[in-house]
Amino acid sequence: MAKFLNKEEFYKDNQKYSLLPFKFSDFDKDTKILSNMIGEFQLLPNSTFEDFVNNNLTNDNSLYSDLRDKHFFTDTNTSVALDLLPIKIRTKYQMLSNFTALHIFVVSLRCEHSCPYCQVSRQSQDKNTFDMDEDKAEKALNLVFQSPSENIKIEFQGGEPLLNFEIVKFIVLKAIEIKPNEKNLSFVIATNLALINNEILEFCSKYNILISTSLDGPKDIHNKNRPRKGNNSYEKTIEGINLSRAYLGFDSVSALMTTTYDSLPRVEEIIDEYIKNKFSGIFLRPLSPHGFAIKTKSYSKYRFNEWLDFYKKGLDYIINLNKNGIEFFEHFSQVILKKMLTSDSDGYVDLMNPSGLGIAVAVYNYDGKIYASDEGRMLAETGDDYFCLGSVEDEYSDIFTSEKLLNVLDTTFTKSAPLCADCVYEEYCGADPVFHYATQKDIVGHKPTSEFCNRNIEVFKYLIKLMNESKYVENLFRSWVR
Amino acid sequence: MLKLSGNFEHFNELDFSRKMFKVTSNYHLPKVLHQDCIFLNKGNDLHPNFDFQLTFNKKNLKQSNKNIIFLETDFKYLSDDDVLVLDSKTKRTRVLYRTNSPNNYILLTERCNHYCLMCSQPPKNIDDSFLINEAMELIDYLPRNLSNFGLTGGEPTLYGDQLITLVNKFKVFLPDTQLDILTNGRAFLNQNYSLALAKIKHRKLRIAVPVYSSNPITHDYVVQSEGAFDETIKGILELKKLNINVEIRVVLHSVTIPDLVSLAKYIVRNLRFVDHVALMGLEITGFTRANFDLLWIDPWDYKDILSEAVSILNDYNVPTSVYNNQLCLINEDTKSNYQKSISDWKNEYIDECKKCTKILECGGFFSSAVQHGYSNHIKAFKNEANQI
Numbered sequence: 124m125a126k127f128l129n130k131e132e133f134y135k136d137n138q139k140y141s142l143l144p145f146k147f148s149d150f151d152k153d154t155k156i157l158s159n160m161i162g163e164f165q166l167l168p169n170s171t172f173e174d175f176v177n178n179n180l181t182n183d184n185s186l187y188s189d190l191r192d193k194h195f196f197t198d199t200n201t202s203v204a205l206d207l208l209p210i211k212i213r214t215k216y217q218m219l220s221n222f223t224a225l226h227i228f229v230v231s232l233r234c235e236h237s238c239p240y241c242q243v244s245r246q247s248q249d250k251n252t253f254d255m256d257e258d259k260a261e262k263a264l265n266l267v268f269q270s271p272s273e274n275i276k277i278e279f280q281g282g283e284p285l286l287n288f289e290i291v292k293f294i295v296l297k298a299i300e301i302k303p304n305e306k307n308l309s310f311v312i313a314t315n316l317a318l319i320n321n322e323i324l325e326f327c328s329k330y331n332i333l334i335s336t337s338l339d340g341p342k343d344i345h346n347k348n349r350p351r352k353g354n355n356s357y358e359k360t361i362e363g364i365n366l367s368r369a370y371l372g373f374d375s376v377s378a379l380m381t382t383t384y385d386s387l388p389r390v391e392e393i394i395d396e397y398i399k400n401k402f403s404g405i406f407l408r409p410l411s412p413h414g415f416a417i418k419t420k421s422y423s424k425y426r427f428n429e430w431l432d433f434y435k436k437g438l439d440y441i442i443n444l445n446k447n448g449i450e451f452f453e454h455f456s457q458v459i460l461k462k463m464l465t466s467d468s469d470g471y472v473d474l475m476n477p478s479g480l481g482i483a484v485a486v487y488n489y490d491g492k493i494y495a496s497d498e499g500r501m502l503a504e505t506g507d508d509y510f511c512l513g514s515v516e517d518e519y520s521d522i523f524t525s526e527k528l529l530n531v532l533d534t535t536f537t538k539s540a541p542l543c544a545d546c547v548y549e550e551y552c553g554a555d556p557v558f559h560y561a562t563q564k565d566i567v568g569h570k571p572t573s574e575f576c577n578r579n580i581e582v583f584k585y586l587i588k589l590m591n592e593s594k595y596v597e598n599l600f601r602s603w604v605r
Numbered sequence: 606m607l608k609l610s611g612n613f614e615h616f617n618e619l620d621f622s623r624k625m626f627k628v629t630s631n632y633h634l635p636k637v638l639h640q641d642c643i644f645l646n647k648g649n650d651l652h653p654n655f656d657f658q659l660t661f662n663k664k665n666l667k668q669s670n671k672n673i674i675f676l677e678t679d680f681k682y683l684s685d686d687d688v689l690v691l692d693s694k695t696k697r698t699r700v701l702y703r704t705n706s707p708n709n710y711i712l713l714t715e716r717c718n719h720y721c722l723m724c725s726q727p728p729k730n731i732d733d734s735f736l737i738n739e740a741m742e743l744i745d746y747l748p749r750n751l752s753n754f755g756l757t758g759g760e761p762t763l764y765g766d767q768l769i770t771l772v773n774k775f776k777v778f779l780p781d782t783q784l785d786i787l788t789n790g791r792a793f794l795n796q797n798y799s800l801a802l803a804k805i806k807h808r809k810l811r812i813a814v815p816v817y818s819s820n821p822i823t824h825d826y827v828v829q830s831e832g833a834f835d836e837t838i839k840g841i842l843e844l845k846k847l848n849i850n851v852e853i854r855v856v857l858h859s860v861t862i863p864d865l866v867s868l869a870k871y872i873v874r875n876l877r878f879v880d881h882v883a884l885m886g887l888e889i890t891g892f893t894r895a896n897f898d899l900l901w902i903d904p905w906d907y908k909d910i911l912s913e914a915v916s917i918l919n920d921y922n923v924p925t926s927v928y929n930n931q932l933c934l935i936n937e938d939t940k941s942n943y944q945k946s947i948s949d950w951k952n953e954y955i956d957e958c959k960k961c962t963k964i965l966e967c968g969g970f971f972s973s974a975v976q977h978g979y980s981n982h983i984k985a986f987k988n989e990a991n992q993i
Contacts, residue, residue: 127722127896130826130860163874182822192819192871201821203835206842207875465921466874598913601920 133200139178140191140198143208147172148547156587161211162462162550163193166591214466219477223523224272224470225484227497228263228294229280230255231287232489236315236351240383240410242501244282254287255489260294262515263487264301269519270485274307278335280497282489285318295330311335316363317351324370334367336360338378338400340386340393348383364400378402382410387429390437398444398451406454407437409578427578435585442589445599456586457603462551463586464604472496474553474579477532481512481523491515493522495531498557509560531556535566542570548583552576606953606972608679610699615674616666619693625701625739626657627746628687641746643674643691645683659683674698688746690739701743710755710785713737713768717760719789720829721815723856723900725891728759737764740771744778753783762792769801776807783809785852790814790840791833799840803847811880812844813852818864819871827860838876845878852881857930858893859902862910869914873921882918884911885946886929890973897978904934905982912936932967933984944968961985 143159150156155172158164167175167186174180175195180187182198190196194204232253234244245253267275277298279291295310302308311333319334327334339345342357349356367376378397380386386393390407397405409430437453444451458471472479480495487493491514494500499510510531513522522528535554537543543552558575559568570576590597626643632652634642644655649662657672659680666675674691676683676698683689688702702709713736717728740756747754754775761768768786775784784807793799793812802810814837817827821834844851853872855861861868865884872882886904887893893900904911911927916938918925927939928946935943945968954969961967963986970979 125720127720128826128829130822133822133826133831188820188867192867193874200825201835203821203838206839210842211875464874465877598916601917605920605922 134182135199140180140196142176142196143194143204145195146545146547146549150584150587156547157190157195158547158550159194160550161194161208161215161466163195164463164547164587165189165193165195166587211466215468218468218470219482221272221274222482223270223485224274225276225278225472226263226267226270227278227280227484227486228255228260229282229486229488229500230260230284230290230294232282233286234281234283234315235286235317236283236349236356238349238381240348240381243504250287253282253489255290255487255491257290257293259487259489259491259515260290261297262491263493264294264298266485266487266493266515266519266522267298268301268303268306270523273305274309275302276309276311279310279312279314280486281313283315283318284312285314285323288323292326295326295332299330309333314363315349315356315360316367317356317359319363319366321366321370324367327367328370332371334371334376336364336367336376336378337381338364338396338402339381339383340389340396344383344385344389344393345396347385348381361400373401379406380408382408382430382433387433390433391440394437394440394444394451398449403450404452404454404457405437405441407434408455409434427574431578431581434582438585438589442596442599446595452603455582456600459551459583459586460600461604463583464601467604473555473558474551476537476549476553478535478554478556480510480531480556481528482532485512485523487515493517495528496557498561502557502561510557531566535559540567540570542576546570546580548580551583552579607682608677610697611677611679612696613674613676613691613698614663614666614696615672615693617669617672619672619691620656621672621691622694623690623692624657625688625690625742625746628659628683628685628689630685643689645685686748688743701739702747704748708753708755709751710757710787711736711740711743712758713740713756713761713771714759714763716763717758718763718791718830719760719833721892722827722829722860722896723858723887723891723893725888725893726757726759727891734764737767737771741774744774747779747782749779751779751782753785754779755785755787757787760789761786762788762798765792765798766801769798769805772802772807772810773805776805776810780807781809783811785811785813787813787854789828789833789837790844790851791836793840793843794836796843799843799847799849802844803849811850811852813854813883814841815854815856816841816868816872816876817855817861819868820864823860823864841876841879845876850880852883853879854883854885856885856887857902857904857907857911858887858900860900862902862907865907865910865914866917869917873917873923877921877923880924882923882925884914884925884927886927888929888971888973889977890971894973894977901978903980903982904930905980908934908936908939912939915939915942929968929971931970931980931983932963933961933986934980934982955979955983957983957985959985962988 145157145159147155147157150166153169155167155169156164171186194208197204232243232245233247237246247253284291298308313335316336338360339348345357346354364376394405438456441451441453458469458474461467461469472484475483484496485493486497486500488500493512493514495510495512503511512525512528535556537549537552537554543549555575556566560566563569590600627641628645629642630645630647639655643657643659644652646658646660651665652658659674659676661676661678661681663675665673684705686704689698689700691698701711714733715729816837818824824834825831841851915925925942926944927942928944952969953972953975955975958964
């Protein structure tokens with residue numbers, strides 16, 4: 124038997140390493156954060172960071188192994204990072220080659236609710252003015268199926284789409300009829316559920332249509348946010364959730380929460396409402412600054428710091444719930460954690476880079492106009508048509524490869540946008556041209572004063588801090604990216 | 606432990622020098638099928654017609670115009686459809702396939718370009734290329750409905766294109782048989798070689814490649830070959846580029862355990878597309894016996910590390926199995942990944958196990974462990990209904 128070599132003999136004499144590209148920043152006063160082009164990140168004590176960049180970190184240091192495993196350098200023992208990095212980058216941007224998957228049909232602007240923060244809905248009986256007709260719907264569908272995406276999701280929005288359920292039925296049946304064989308087609312209706320009934324659910328059940336509804340929290344918050352005749356929005360929603368689950372299956376019904384000024388001090392109660400109704404998670408959403416929300420001043424009351432406290436308190440509460448055996452997740456964090464802990468890209472349009480405008484989502488408005496995002500069409504309702512890409516009468520190529528759209532995507536790409544390009548958290552963020560246009564009248568935006576930027580950085584740091592401080596949280600967050 | 610090779614005796618001169626046989630006890634097997642079969646005499650009398658016959662009764666070794674082979678009772682496990690080779694010069698038999706085994710493997714070579722600290726099949730630098738020819742021949746003897754089969758070594762890829770030819774024959778004759786090849790994967794970093802394998806289009810082929818650490822120094826040290834880590838990882842990448850099924854195998858011992866959690870993280874971030882990860886308890890055989898003090902760690906002492914690694918792999922949906930450890934030495938959260946895995950011919954239980962209510966779910970021990978060392982924490986599961 125030959126002699127075995129000792130481990131020491133596998134250490135090369137020359138222990139120098141070559142740095143690969145990365146960005147860094149202060150994390151807190153004692154710590155630097157480093158991140159690289161695929162979103163791997165590492166916290167280092169300031170002194171270790173000095174050692175690292177001066178090529179003085181030795182390979183017996185456990186941080187050396189962490190940095191090597193995350194491709195911050197190559198050394199004489201391994202250079203396989205150079206093979207792995209391109210694969211991970213390809214994976215991350217793979218969804219770009221799929222092109223537009225989400226197609227939103229605004230089938231009616233009418234609504235029987237009169238929510239003060241709502242950007243778009245109309246209290247009107249005038250079907251002709253605010254409903255989508257068959258001609259526009261069919262022309263829109265012809266555009267939908269020209270998208271190269273293998274998966275096509277059609278989402279019905281409003282107003283309240285159930286007020287124009289006839290056109291929903293028409294679109295579903297037509298889409299199934301003209302759908303090319305190779306495409307996977309799915310449907311979802313975004314509805315407040317007040318008008319849901321057995322007949323509608325029979326139809327949804329037959330064509331596997333999912334339900335996405337709104338639940339803002341406990342009865343008093345929900346009903347204050349969502350006034351309607353009879354002041355019974357909450358009761359209608361809960362009733363509707365249970366009825367829909369019975370028809371479509373438990374997991375076919377999801378709920379979104381709109382954060383308002385009244386929500387801010389009551390995040391635990393809001394989360395409790397979701398647990399009570401057996402949802403597996405909640406989306407602690409920032410309020411969008413668009414449309415009527417700005418006009419009604421509800422946005423200015425609601426500074427990002429207050430939302431941040433709301434979010435942090437909510438996340439802490441959710442972590443505690445999990446500690447006590449209640450499995451529950453927070454969706455906004457999940458989107459970001461996916462970017463931090465995997466090479467996958469999530470379809471969440473507000474945190475995509477390049478922006479998902481037009482290339483991940485397209486909105487076909489009731490009047491036949493096409494918008495680059497839901498927020499873009501909301502902005503239009505306040506009189507600014509900046510994000511209008513054309514109309515259902517136009518050619519597909521004129522709409523989706525227009526100079527205007529490409530220019531927005533190109534200009535706001537965070538790898539080249541000022542300050543974003545140098546930001547250590549850039550991989551976790553996204554370009555949000557609509558937000559910056561709406562708040563700063565500039566699609567790129569001035570990042571030091573951008574609430575989008577400041578809010579996101581705080582969220583990123585908070586998530587990293589929590590994972591760094593607690594093994595329990597690290598494990599919990601990892602289970603959310605599944 | 607089953608005996609898979611041994612001496613035989615005969616009385617008359619044999620008609621062959623070396624020959625492969627399928628075992629049969631079918632008394633009425635049509636004469637046209639006798640040629641490749643050897644008749645298994647279970648009673649005392651010989652079959653009147655078969656040219657080749659096995660007996661466990663020494664009295665049958667007498668003047669006859671047949672080839673009568675006497676085997677020790679160690680081989681009484683032999684049953685229909687088993688395949689063995691008889692060599693008249695050395696008077697040795699080797700059993701190559703057993704129908705009652707759920708996992709049949711054959712060794713293609715003892716040569717290897719690694720020299721792993723815990724190798725169960727210490728490499729020898731000899732010309733044993735007859736083994737791959739034997740494997741080619743064996744395919745003709747295997748049942749068409751065989752569910753799975755494995756090729757091991759040594760390092761099978763040292764055969765280069767001959768291995769490709771062998772895999773191709775498996776694909777042609779046994780297309781539905783899951784074929785596992787155990788290799789260090791380094792040869793596949795050559796794109797032409799990976800491509801040759803992919804071109805066979807064997808739908809049920811799996812390449813099982815060991816990765817012992819995300820630290821190249823640890824990996825290279827375990828396999829005793831500098832530069833192995835990068836070449837193995839690049840080999841895996843080439844195979845996956847061509848959509849070939851790849852399993853990562855990790856042997857758990859005191860050199861690999863400290864890096865196991867980092868390795869799990871490395872796999873989920875960099876090799877998430879592998880098809881399976883097998884975390885395997887140590888077999889106390891071969892070089893492991895020589896390096897016992899260096900390698901031994903009681904599985905009880907690393908069960909929390911194992912749990913963490915498994916939970917990371919589970920969180921990223923990387924299919925993961927835990928092999929070879931005993932059920933009483935793993936945590937509750939690891940049990941859904943536990944597989945009863947030890948090959949039947951080297952699997953045993955100890956006295957404590959006889960009291961255990963979960964013995965049927967447990968893989969038990971390698972015979973070598975029973976002989977040379979096992980955990981101090983083996984404890985029978987009690988009937989839960991009796992507990993309050």
